[in-house]
Amino acid sequence: MTATDFPAETTMATASSRSRTDRRMALRGLAFVAPAALLLIAIYILPMIVLAAFSVTDYQLGALSIRFVGLQNFTAAMDDDVFMRAFANTVLYAVIVIPFGVFLALGVALLVYNRKRSRAFWEVAYFLPVTATLVAMATVWQFLLHPSIGPVNAAIKWFGFEPVAFLSNPVLLIPTMAMIGIWQVLGFNMVLFLAGLTAIPKDLYEAARLDGARNPIDRFFTVTWPILGPTTMFVVVTTSISAFKVFETVAVLTKGRFGSETLLFNLYLEGFEYSNTGYAAALTLIFLAIVLILSIWQTVHMDRKVHY
Amino acid sequence: MAYVRRYLPHLVLAIGAFVMLLPFYWMFLTSIRSPGEIFDVSLWPIPKDFSAGENFSRAASQVPMARFMLNGVIVCLGILIVQVLTAVPAAYALAKLRFPGRRLLMTLVIAALCVPIQALALPLFVGLAMTELLNTYFAMMAPFFLSVFAIFLFHQSFRSYPNEIIEAARMDGFSEMEICWRLVLRGSLPSLAAFSVFSLVAHWNDLYWPMIVVSDTNLAPPPLGMLYFADVESGANYGALMAGATIITAPMLVCFLLVRRHFIAGITMTGVK
Amino acid sequence: MTPQSVELRGIGKSFGTENVLKGIDLSVRPGEFLSLVGMSGCGKSTLLRMIAGLEAPDRGTVSIGGSDVTDMDPSERNLAMVFQSYALYPHMNVRQNIATPLRMRRLPLSARLPLIGGLFAPSQTLREIDAAVEQAAETLHIPHLLDRKPAQLSGGQRQRVALARALVRSPAAFLMDEPLSNLDAKLRAHMREELASLHRRLGATFIYVTHDQIEAMTMSDRIALMSEGRIEQLGTPDELYRSPATLTVARFIGTPSINLLPVEIDAQGKVAAFGQDLGLQAAAAHAGPATLGIRSEDLRPAAEGLAVRVLRAETHGADRFVSCQLLADETVRITLRQAAGETLETGADGLTHLAFAPERAHLFGADGARRELSVRERVAA
Ligand SMILES: Nc1ncnc2c1ncn2[C@@H]1O[C@H](COP(=O)(O)OP(=O)(O)OP(=O)(O)O)[C@@H](O)[C@H]1O
Ligand SMILES: [Mg+2]
Numbered sequence: 001m002t003a004t005d006f007p008a009e010t011t012m013a014t015a016s017s018r019s020r021t022d023r024r025m026a027l028r029g030l031a032f033v034a035p036a037a038l039l040l041i042a043i044y045i046l047p048m049i050v051l052a053a054f055s056v057t058d059y060q061l062g063a064l065s066i067r068f069v070g071l072q073n074f075t076a077a078m079d080d081d082v083f084m085r086a087f088a089n090t091v092l093y094a095v096i097v098i099p100f101g102v103f104l105a106l107g108v109a110l111l112v113y114n115r116k117r118s119r120a121f122w123e124v125a126y127f128l129p130v131t132a133t134l135v136a137m138a139t140v141w142q143f144l145l146h147p148s149i150g151p152v153n154a155a156i157k158w159f160g161f162e163p164v165a166f167l168s169n170p171v172l173l174i175p176t177m178a179m180i181g182i183w184q185v186l187g188f189n190m191v192l193f194l195a196g197l198t199a200i201p202k203d204l205y206e207a208a209r210l211d212g213a214r215n216p217i218d219r220f221f222t223v224t225w226p227i228l229g230p231t232t233m234f235v236v237v238t239t240s241i242s243a244f245k246v247f248e249t250v251a252v253l254t255k256g257r258f259g260s261e262t263l264l265f266n267l268y269l270e271g272f273e274y275s276n277t278g279y280a281a282a283l284t285l286i287f288l289a290i291v292l293i294l295s296i297w298q299t300v301h302m303d304r305k306v307h308y
Numbered sequence: 309m310a311y312v313r314r315y316l317p318h319l320v321l322a323i324g325a326f327v328m329l330l331p332f333y334w335m336f337l338t339s340i341r342s343p344g345e346i347f348d349v350s351l352w353p354i355p356k357d358f359s360a361g362e363n364f365s366r367a368a369s370q371v372p373m374a375r376f377m378l379n380g381v382i383v384c385l386g387i388l389i390v391q392v393l394t395a396v397p398a399a400y401a402l403a404k405l406r407f408p409g410r411r412l413l414m415t416l417v418i419a420a421l422c423v424p425i426q427a428l429a430l431p432l433f434v435g436l437a438m439t440e441l442l443n444t445y446f447a448m449m450a451p452f453f454l455s456v457f458a459i460f461l462f463h464q465s466f467r468s469y470p471n472e473i474i475e476a477a478r479m480d481g482f483s484e485m486e487i488c489w490r491l492v493l494r495g496s497l498p499s500l501a502a503f504s505v506f507s508l509v510a511h512w513n514d515l516y517w518p519m520i521v522v523s524d525t526n527l528a529p530p531p532l533g534m535l536y537f538a539d540v541e542s543g544a545n546y547g548a549l550m551a552g553a554t555i556i557t558a559p560m561l562v563c564f565l566l567v568r569r570h571f572i573a574g575i576t577m578t579g580v581k
Numbered sequence: 582m583t584p585q586s587v588e589l590r591g592i593g594k595s596f597g598t599e600n601v602l603k604g605i606d607l608s609v610r611p612g613e614f615l616s617l618v619g620m621s622g623c624g625k626s627t628l629l630r631m632i633a634g635l636e637a638p639d640r641g642t643v644s645i646g647g648s649d650v651t652d653m654d655p656s657e658r659n660l661a662m663v664f665q666s667y668a669l670y671p672h673m674n675v676r677q678n679i680a681t682p683l684r685m686r687r688l689p690l691s692a693r694l695p696l697i698g699g700l701f702a703p704s705q706t707l708r709e710i711d712a713a714v715e716q717a718a719e720t721l722h723i724p725h726l727l728d729r730k731p732a733q734l735s736g737g738q739r740q741r742v743a744l745a746r747a748l749v750r751s752p753a754a755f756l757m758d759e760p761l762s763n764l765d766a767k768l769r770a771h772m773r774e775e776l777a778s779l780h781r782r783l784g785a786t787f788i789y790v791t792h793d794q795i796e797a798m799t800m801s802d803r804i805a806l807m808s809e810g811r812i813e814q815l816g817t818p819d820e821l822y823r824s825p826a827t828l829t830v831a832r833f834i835g836t837p838s839i840n841l842l843p844v845e846i847d848a849q850g851k852v853a854a855f856g857q858d859l860g861l862q863a864a865a866a867h868a869g870p871a872t873l874g875i876r877s878e879d880l881r882p883a884a885e886g887l888a889v890r891v892l893r894a895e896t897h898g899a900d901r902f903v904s905c906q907l908l909a910d911e912t913v914r915i916t917l918r919q920a921a922g923e924t925l926e927t928g929a930d931g932l933t934h935l936a937f938a939p940e941r942a943h944l945f946g947a948d949g950a951r952r953e954l955s956v957r958e959r960v961a962a
Contacts, residue, residue, distance in 0.1 A: 209655040
């Protein structure tokens with residue numbers, strides 16, 4: 001693609017040394033970007049075109065014939081109970097993870113930020129789950145939440161309540177996975193908030209105190225919250241993007257049993273287990289549309305990050 | 309009262325940290341307990357019967373745990389090396405050279421930033437299946453050879469490198485490659501470190517793509533291996549299962565504790581991406 | 582609110598092992614413009630922040646209007662502060678910025694909450710606040726800026742907004758920490774005048790921190806000159822200039838800097854520079870090495886006196902400054918001030934002699950303290 005839009009004036013090389021230097025630089029530039037550009041075509045552009053093409057066919061991997069079906073795959077998705085359930089599950093998951101994952105992280109960041117000596121310790125403690133391999137940690141959670149041998153239920157029983165079937169009661173599956181999602185994303189968001197807090201000039205707080213902001217609530221609403229606004233926006237969007245990509249916890253904890261599929265897990269099943277390539281391509285485009293809307297929203301907000 | 313006010317934040321943080329760290333503690337504790345203590349839900353740190361050896365050797369014998377780790381290392385390093393080799397010159401050219409198609413390439417890079425790999429998995433899988441490349445290291449690494457994020461990140465950081473130095477270096481007879489790798493990249497080592505962490509962590513922990521292209525146990529990276537192992541054990545031997553989980557999470561945890569700053573910077577990029 | 586006095590008694594403060602303030606006593610009179618000046622790092626900001634309540638003293642007390650406020654929160658002291666960075670709330674427009682101190686004080690907490698706050702705010706109070714904001718904006722000539730955000734303002738305009746936010750609620754005293762240091766030279770001179778006239782109009786107590794002695798000299802009723810955590814001298818600008826209490830004060834005040842001549846006091850109290858008797862008499866008890874300070878305008882060319890070599894002359898508007906080097910000790914530089922048209926006759930090698938007005942010279946002992954000095958009959962050198 002770099003060769004196609006060669007501007008005319010560069011091809012009509014004149015004898016002047018200036019344009020020869022320019023041309024040498026242009027050639028060097030093209031050579032430098034060539035590997036990346038080829039990979040971009042092979043990994044992003046071609047697959048995108050193929051994906052779009054698949055989505056309007058009934059292609060199944062390995063099948064010999066292929067038929068154009070128009071938008072049938074998309075209409076089928078709307079009537080597909082499993083897909084609609086996966087979509088609803090994912091939305092439910094996101095609706096739980098976003099507020100808790102964002103506001104708990106903000107709370108923790110505010111507490112951690114004001115600790116002087118112990119700050120590093122709390123940062124590590126809360127960030128540790130972000131670094132851990134989620135598949136392994138999901139296995140650990142499965143054990144922790146086990147109805148008979150897990151310590152969580154043991155504690156619940158100790159307090160005199162009935163044990164909770166976190167991972168077998170269909171109603172609780174998505175909330176349980178959302179809780180693990182919050183556990184994983186909390187430290188990450190905390191770090192983003194801490195960065196935002198560090199950027200708030202100290203004298204704004206001092207000005208607020210002299211202006212009569214006597215209690216922490218006033219100072220929070222006069223200074224912290226409005227100035228953290230862009231950070232909060234950013235954290236909300238990244239959290240929702242990662243919420244829409246939830247996969248590992250499902251793959252480990254339920255494998256989609258009891259109607260606990262999520263978008264990505266459903267996609268995985270259709271595309272790679274059942275080989276309904278055409279249909280899966282249509283589902284992929286729907287998934288991509290959701291992520292793109294969130295990403296574009298985020299990009300727009302990144303540009304306006306310094307909006308005052 | 310003042311006492312309570314002073315220590316209340318610590319108390320709240322401690323309760324939260326207990327929840328955050330409980331899984332790690334429980335994982336480690338179970339991995340050194342004997343299977344017989346499985347019904348012991350106490351958090352007492354010293355097991356009655358110390359069976360770390362037994363659990364870890366079972367984890368290593370039931371499935372090829374060492375093989376999983378090796379696969380993880382090969383795949384992660386392979387990906388990182390190719391990513392850096394392709395992204396650094398491209399970012400340098402985008403930041404410092406003028407050539408036709410520069411704007412278009414930059415636009416495509418930024419557009420590609422918004423596309424998650426899961427959206428491309430299907431056509432890439434079909435392509436690999438047709439060329440009979442499934443179940444190879446190449447299949448596990450190929451989609452990640454190009455990191456548009458690396459291009460974007462290095463572009464941002466290279467842009468601030470002074471043009472005068474580059475021009476002076478050209479006059480001194482440096483080749484463009486030398487300028488790119490030895491001068492400009494040298495000025496962006498923190499970005500390189502953070503990106504390396506970002507890339508290693510992302511691919512060490514990735515499950516989705518390996519699950520699609522690998523069915524051969526011998527090629528499984530750690531997360532997929534963990535999934536196989538969990539299936540094999542199917543809840544029977546938690547001690548060994550937790551030993552496996554410990555082995556798989558340990559490398560990243562240790563790295564994190566060693567290079568905390570770079571680590572946080574690197575992982576935070578996953579959000580910025 | 583009538584202007585209030587501010588009293589500091591025995592204020593001490595250390596940061597870690599560094600003793601930043603070493604027992605400060607200071608009374609600021611109601612309605613006075615008092616400047617705190619001194620070298621960078623001498624503790625001016627720390628002292629000001631202590632008055633504001635942003636920093637707690639280790640020792641000593643702060644009182645405002647006669648009542649002890651040492652343990653009071655900044656929000657309860659009714660002081661206004663103008664920060665060097667202005668500290669305007671970046672997300673609020675100018676109107677909201679100026680209104681903040683009033684909203685905080687006059688509206689209940691429920692009415693200050695975001696989003697739902699509007700439901701609880703008494704409209705009467707809101708109208709009063711609006712009127713006060715308009716009035717403050719009027720005073721500082723910024724009514725046309727009320728709907729802009731701080732980022733859309735120039736440095737000087739931000740400065741005015743910060744002032745408006747300070748004066749909107751008639752505080753007991755105004756505290757200012759180098760408020761003009763971010764402005765360019767011309768604007769600074771202009772704002773200096775405006776601040777001085779603002780002070781006259783409001784009749785409020787101003788405590789003004791600066792390390793720029795011209796600011797301090799032109800605006801203040803009194804100046805407190807600080808050095809290493811102590812107040813070296815407290816007095817009117819004139820007192821500081823005409824009778825500096827210490828060598829530090831003499832050095833700090835005046836442009837160009839005061840000329841300093843190493844001298845020797847002999848057993849009879851006679852003052853001599855490099856063996857040359859200067860016709861000055863000090864107390865015999867102070868015999869030993871000392872420093873003589875002479876302002877540049879108190880020097881004049883003469884047939885005899887201090888032998889110097891002229892290095893160069895610069896004309897600044899109406900003044901001409903001639904830099905010289907003392908022949909007896911070439912490390913000693915002497916600056917002479919003349920009117921622009923005047924010239925200086927020099928011999929070969931640019932040599933000449935300077936005489937000074939002996940009654941206007943200042944003598945400082947080796948410890949830096951001022952020494953009594955009287956004029957004796959001049960003995961020829
Ligand atoms: N929070 C603090 N922690 C440690 N040391 C401090 C702190 N604040 C001030 N200091 C030290 O106290 C001394 C006085 O500082 P202060 O800010 O009062 O100086 P200043 O007179 O305002 O100087 P400047 O003219 O440069 O603003 C300095 O040596 C400074 O390093
Ligand atoms: Mg200061």
